[in-house]
Amino acid sequence: MLYAFVTVTLVVTIVGSAIAAVLGLLIALARRTAPKPIAAVLTFVMNFIRMTPLVVQLLFIYYAFASVPPLTIGIIVFGVHYATFMAEVYRAGIESVPNGQWEAATALSMSKQRTWVAVIIPQAVRATVPALGNYVISMFKETPFLAVITVIDMVAAAERYGGNHFRYIEVITLAGVLFLIASYPTSLLIGRLEKRLAQSY
Structure with missing residues (x-):
């Protein structure tokens, strides 16, 4: 169980979260800056992924790309699936930045790229840390779905x-305790990070 926890559950959560965080930000920026037709297509694809069960996505990709290792499929599907949710979080964070920040950047003759990198994105990320952290925890708790594509995680x-x-009761209880032990410190870390970011601005 511990081996599966370290080599599967944690790996999928960490790598999948990294993919989701980066891809989600790119999606949010693309929807904001891309031409309307491209943004509309991107929004449709994103909504389709969000509204399709994760298990269905895992099975579809598993059977469509049978030559790809199941663990790799799991990481990619988890990352892309949660990227669509994180993109919405980033969008809300970007929209929460006051218009005065945009106007100040324009008054200082800052380029669009500089405005995004130095002004908008840092403030948006600060506002979205709690929600992003909750999605990471959700991803962690949904790793047992990997069993449908033959990946043996901790629960499997x-x-x-x-x-x-x-002896089902004992081992399933132990798996639940391990999930709790890993999730609770993560939630505390997210809360501390949120406070630190709030103090830095």
Whole structure:
């Protein structure tokens, strides 16, 4: 169980979260700056992914790309799936930046790129840290879905052990405790990061 926790559950969560955070920001920026037809197509694709169950996406990609390792499929699908949710969080964060910040950047003759990098994105990220952190925790808790594409995560390993030794309650309880032990410090870390970002501006 611990081996599956470290090599699957944590790997998918960490790498998938990194993909989701970066891709989500890129999607949010593209929707804001791209021409309307491109933004409309991007919005449609994003909404389609958001409204489709994660399990369905995992199975579809697993069968469509049978030659790709299941763990890789899991990481990519989790990352892309949650990127669409994080994109909405980033969008809300960007829209929460006061218009005065845009006007001040224009008055200082800052380029658009400089305005985004130095003014808008830092403030947007500061406002979105709690929501982004919640999605990371959600991703962590949904890793048992990987079992549908034959990836043995911690819960699947616990179920397999329970089947071999007829002790399901103990191992499933242990898996739940491990999830709690990993999730709770993460929530505290997110809260501390939120306070630190608030103090830096």
